[in-house]
Amino acid sequence: MSNRLSRRDFHRLACAGASIPLLGSQIGWSAERKDAANRDVIVVVFQRGAMDGLNAVIPYTENQYYSRRPTIAVAAPETGAEASIGLNEQFALNPALAPFKPLYDAGELAIVHAAGLTTPSRSHFDAQDFMERAWLEQGSVFDGWLNRYVASLEASTATFRAVGMGTAVSRSLSGPAPVVGMSSIEDFGIVSASQRSDGLKGLLAQTFDGESFVDSTGTRAFAAVDELATSAAITAEPANGAVYPDGAFGQRLRDLAALIKSDLGVEVATVDIGGWDTHNNQTAELNPLLTELAEGLSAFRTDLGPSMARVTVVTMTEFGRRAYENGSQGTDHGRGSAMFVLGGGVVGGQVYADWPTLADAALDNGDLAVTTDYRAVLAELLSKRGGISDFSSIFPGFEGNATSGVFV
Amino acid sequence: MATVTRRELFDRWFKGPQLYSLNGSSERVVKRAGEKALEGPDPLLLLTNRASFGLRSPEFQVAQSLGFDGWLEAQLNPENIDVSGLESALNRIFPTLAQTNAQLIADARANQNSFRSLAELRYATFLRQFYSGQQLYEVMVEFWSNHFSVEHVSGPIRQFKTPDDRAIRANAMGRFADLLNANARSPAMLYYLDNYVNIATGPQENYARELLELHTLGVNGGYTEDDVKDVARAFTGWTINGRGDYEFIFNGLAHDYNAKQFLGQTLPAGQGIEDGQQVLDILATHPSTAQLIATKLVRRFVADNPPSSLVDAVAQVFLATGGDVRSMLRAIFTSAEFAGSGDQKVKRPAEFIMSAMRTLDLQFQGEAPIRRVNQYLEQLNQLPFMWPAPNGYPDVQGYWINTTAWLSRWNFAFALAENTLAPGIYLNPLTLLGGANKAAEIVDVLSQRLLRRPLLAEDRQLLIEFAAGGAPLESRIDARTLQVRVRELTALLLASPYFHFR
Numbered sequence: 036m037s038n039r040l041s042r043r044d045f046h047r048l049a050c051a052g053a054s055i056p057l058l059g060s061q062i063g064w065s066a067e068r069k070d071a072a073n074r075d076v077i078v079v080v081f082q083r084g085a086m087d088g089l090n091a092v093i094p095y096t097e098n099q100y101y102s103r104r105p106t107i108a109v110a111a112p113e114t115g116a117e118a119s120i121g122l123n124e125q126f127a128l129n130p131a132l133a134p135f136k137p138l139y140d141a142g143e144l145a146i147v148h149a150a151g152l153t154t155p156s157r158s159h160f161d162a163q164d165f166m167e168r169a170w171l172e173q174g175s176v177f178d179g180w181l182n183r184y185v186a187s188l189e190a191s192t193a194t195f196r197a198v199g200m201g202t203a204v205s206r207s208l209s210g211p212a213p214v215v216g217m218s219s220i221e222d223f224g225i226v227s228a229s230q231r232s233d234g235l236k237g238l239l240a241q242t243f244d245g246e247s248f249v250d251s252t253g254t255r256a257f258a259a260v261d262e263l264a265t266s267a268a269i270t271a272e273p274a275n276g277a278v279y280p281d282g283a284f285g286q287r288l289r290d291l292a293a294l295i296k297s298d299l300g301v302e303v304a305t306v307d308i309g310g311w312d313t314h315n316n317q318t319a320e321l322n323p324l325l326t327e328l329a330e331g332l333s334a335f336r337t338d339l340g341p342s343m344a345r346v347t348v349v350t351m352t353e354f355g356r357r358a359y360e361n362g363s364q365g366t367d368h369g370r371g372s373a374m375f376v377l378g379g380g381v382v383g384g385q386v387y388a389d390w391p392t393l394a395d396a397a398l399d400n401g402d403l404a405v406t407t408d409y410r411a412v413l414a415e416l417l418s419k420r421g422g423i424s425d426f427s428s429i430f431p432g433f434e435g436n437a438t439s440g441v442f443v
Numbered sequence: 444m445a446t447v448t449r450r451e452l453f454d455r456w457f458k459g460p461q462l463y464s465l466n467g468s469s470e471r472v473v474k475r476a477g478e479k480a481l482e483g484p485d486p487l488l489l490l491t492n493r494a495s496f497g498l499r500s501p502e503f504q505v506a507q508s509l510g511f512d513g514w515l516e517a518q519l520n521p522e523n524i525d526v527s528g529l530e531s532a533l534n535r536i537f538p539t540l541a542q543t544n545a546q547l548i549a550d551a552r553a554n555q556n557s558f559r560s561l562a563e564l565r566y567a568t569f570l571r572q573f574y575s576g577q578q579l580y581e582v583m584v585e586f587w588s589n590h591f592s593v594e595h596v597s598g599p600i601r602q603f604k605t606p607d608d609r610a611i612r613a614n615a616m617g618r619f620a621d622l623l624n625a626n627a628r629s630p631a632m633l634y635y636l637d638n639y640v641n642i643a644t645g646p647q648e649n650y651a652r653e654l655l656e657l658h659t660l661g662v663n664g665g666y667t668e669d670d671v672k673d674v675a676r677a678f679t680g681w682t683i684n685g686r687g688d689y690e691f692i693f694n695g696l697a698h699d700y701n702a703k704q705f706l707g708q709t710l711p712a713g714q715g716i717e718d719g720q721q722v723l724d725i726l727a728t729h730p731s732t733a734q735l736i737a738t739k740l741v742r743r744f745v746a747d748n749p750p751s752s753l754v755d756a757v758a759q760v761f762l763a764t765g766g767d768v769r770s771m772l773r774a775i776f777t778s779a780e781f782a783g784s785g786d787q788k789v790k791r792p793a794e795f796i797m798s799a800m801r802t803l804d805l806q807f808q809g810e811a812p813i814r815r816v817n818q819y820l821e822q823l824n825q826l827p828f829m830w831p832a833p834n835g836y837p838d839v840q841g842y843w844i845n846t847t848a849w850l851s852r853w854n855f856a857f858a859l860a861e862n863t864l865a866p867g868i869y870l871n872p873l874t875l876l877g878g879a880n881k882a883a884e885i886v887d888v889l890s891q892r893l894l895r896r897p898l899l900a901e902d903r904q905l906l907i908e909f910a911a912g913g914a915p916l917e918s919r920i921d922a923r924t925l926q927v928r929v930r931e932l933t934a935l936l937l938a939s940p941y942f943h944f945r
Contacts (some may be wrong), residue, residue, distance in 0.1 A: 071499060083706055083832070157667030158656050158662050158669065160657075160834050161662050194502070202824035202847065202848070203824065203842050203843070215846045216846045216847040218851075219734060219848065222822065224851060225854060226854050226857060226858070227857045227934070228863055229857070229934070230927075231912075232929060233929055237932065238906070239853070239938050239939060241941040242940060243939075247787065247940075248840060248841070249840070249844060249944075250940065251844055252844050253849050253940065255846050256850055259846050260850070309831050310831070312649075314636075314648075315640055315647070315649070316669065346937040360645075361645050361647035361648075362642050362646060362647055363640035363642075367648045367652075368648070368652065369651070422489050424839060
């Protein structure tokens with residue numbers, strides 16, 4: 036970027052004792068930033084471990100749901116204290132997802148059921164990887180679909196355009212297009228007690244002046260710290276009385292909301308929530324996670340207020356779980372699961388499903404079949420919200436259409 | 444765009460469970476670009492960096508006197524390296540290290556403190572990595588702990604992990620079959636992957652699937668969904684004796700005695716514990732297992748994208764030696780691929796933290812430094828035994844390196860050099876210097892001391908100017924300023940890219 040101080044110039048200044056912000060970001064990009072601050076935002080939440088879609092969004096009218104899950108099935112709506120919450124004539128929410136109900140009723144939340152990978156894999160690690168890279172059998176595609184989406188956008192100087200919340204950046208967002216990884220706003224800085232700390236940091240930045248992944252990520256860390264420090268006031272204090280759940284997921288959503296509300300120009304972000312691999316004593320493990328998910332996203336929506344109109348959240352998980360429960364009140368690895376879609380541009384208040392049923396003949400090797408390719412949902416999202424019309428680079432080999440109807 | 448077959452893709456990127464790799468590029472660009480190309484580390488430096496948590500100064504001097512082969516053989520035979528002082532101290536400070544599952548469970552109940560054994564094992568792990576002279580052995584303990592990953596957090600795993608760790612330590616330099624057999628009977632693993640509730644009337648697949656996918660054959664190792672189901676049935680009844688000693692027990696009442704098929708072989712009807720044993724025996728000598736273990740070892744010690752020539756060679760060693768760990772390590776470290784792999788591996792967080800403190804030859808006083816290490820590794824997401832999935836911590840830079848990780852690493856380097864890390868860990872800057880007192884001298888002495896290799900000429904010049912602080916380059920720096928300069932340059936070198944390759 037030619038209008039910035041070169042690192043070499045900066046270093047000379049710093050060594051000469053001048054006290055200036057790191058890497059000279061004071062030189063004008065505020066106009067671009069204002070523009071970037073109004074762009075649409077896509078947030079992808081990955082539920083690692085494979086969420087049991089059948090116990091999250093319950094097909095309560097199907098006898099097979101109850102016969103295949105004698106001890107862990109969630110009761111039909113209005114049948115007692117632990118009953119599910121009815122959504123329509125076919126599906127109901129696990130009561131642990133209660134915070135989603137008002138969002139569904141307000142038309143802000145949609146559910147896509149029996150969704151997933153069209154390529155069968157019951158390995159967590161393969162399936163996550165296939166999904167996040169949107170990889171197909173033919174083609175040399177190694178980076179994540181969201182990274183390719185970022186790469187396809189118009190150039191931007193916003194360092195925070197793509198943010199992976201957490202200690203590591205999700206695979207879907209990893210790739211050549213620049214990404215900021217952030218665990219928390221609070222810890223995002225460089226602390227030095229040295230009297231010459233500015234000069235020291237400038238010199239350190241100089242040592243990252245190469246072209247490797249190590250160099251580019253290090254350089255971006257300096258730029259990000261600097262940009263965060265000079266952005267409009269960022270407060271981790273949620274707005275509108277939003278209360279996030281305890282734990283890393285809530286904290287990361289809260290910090291992400293703060294970034295989105297500032298003028299940093301976030302356009303893409305990822306947040307992970309793990310622990311969904313419920314082989315044993317499932318209800319005790321699954322329900323608190325469902326609540327954390329729903330409380331977190333509900334708080335995020337409240338916190339963002341009117342800004343939510345330009346923010347769309349979509350959840351993903353690598354697969355669902357077997358239609359039958361196993362011998363330890365849990366479920367083994369399955370196929371189709373559910374996606375939650377929330378926010379701007381979502382035609383909510385509906386469960387979208389080409390429902391395969393749980394009849395014997397309809398099961399895929401004992402599991403809820405996948406009837407909606409997860410890429411169809413994401414493609415429509417990118418089409419309607421991101422203005423993408425050609426998916427050949429983002430979802431190579433995807434031949435479905437991008438008209439799931441979930442988005443306007 | 445060239446078309447690549449599915450098989451080739453797997454060969455290049457996905458062999459084994461650790462799927463993250465460097466973004467996009469098929470060549471890792473690790474050297475700084477173009478005219479600034481850095482000369483690679485010499486063979487001994489490469490070996491000592493890869494096969495340790497960073498050598499202390501006296502250790503490196505010993506390595507220099509032993510030479511490449513001598514040091515390698517010494518490290519491959521840890522039983523000849525005396526760590527009895529360290530071990531007896533650890534056992535004195537941390538009594539749970541030696542306890543049985545029954546004792547651990549009883550003590551946790553009696554004291555209503557189920558976290559004691561967790562903290563003691565974690566701290567002992569830090570201290571062994573930090574103090575032990577058996578450095579390659581500790582690296583292998585970490586490797587196998589990760590291969591047989593158990594999340595050290597829930598329920599009785601806080602207790603069961605302690606004997607599980609002892610079993611890994613007993614076999615870390617031994618034979619793969621022994622590691623596998625011990626692990627299949629480890630209450631920690633039986634609990635973590637739910638096999639303790641795997642019963643004939645409702646088999647569950649968690650352990651069976653990960654046994655095949657992660658511990659042995661690998662996801663493309665040639666098994667089917669039907670194999671997973673039958674292996675799950677083979678291990679029905681492999682459980683924990685919850686009413687007695689909390690050790691492994693085969694419960695025949697919960698076992699499925701029907702015949703099973705696995706990889707085309709029949710597990711005949713009527714077998715009991717023999718079913719699972721037959722599966723383990725098949726797996727321990729299977730070529731796919733050899734390939735998986737070789738891939739992971741080569742990824743650990745050579746490159747994020749393991750060169751297939753070396754993987755194949757190491758897999759052959761596995762098959763020829765019955766999975767002998769020392770033989771495989773020797774094959775790796777003496778290979779041409781290893782020799783040519785300088786600057787191709789980035790330190791993971793634990794390696795960075797430990798090597799920074801070890802290279803400075805620091806000691807711990809009291810518990811505060813250990814707590815601080817714990818805190819940093821929590822922030823950097825690599826506490827021992829805490830990866831939240833059964834595939835273990837990734838071993839490629841694409842996972843570990845990002846903006847937030849750099850900030851944590853830099854803050855650690857600054858705090859360590861500035862003596863603000865914790866009470867009980869103290870850097871005396873002048874001990875690093877010898878008699879150096881001019882800008883160029885101190886830069887050269889410190890880079891040799893901390894990096895053990897020269898800086899790029901351009902970086903060296905920048906550091907010299909910084910060290911001079913505006914004074915003439917040739918002037919002598921007074922003792923008080925010298926202390927400040929050493930701290931600044933130490934922080935800088937530990938934070939710079941140089942120190943993060945291994």
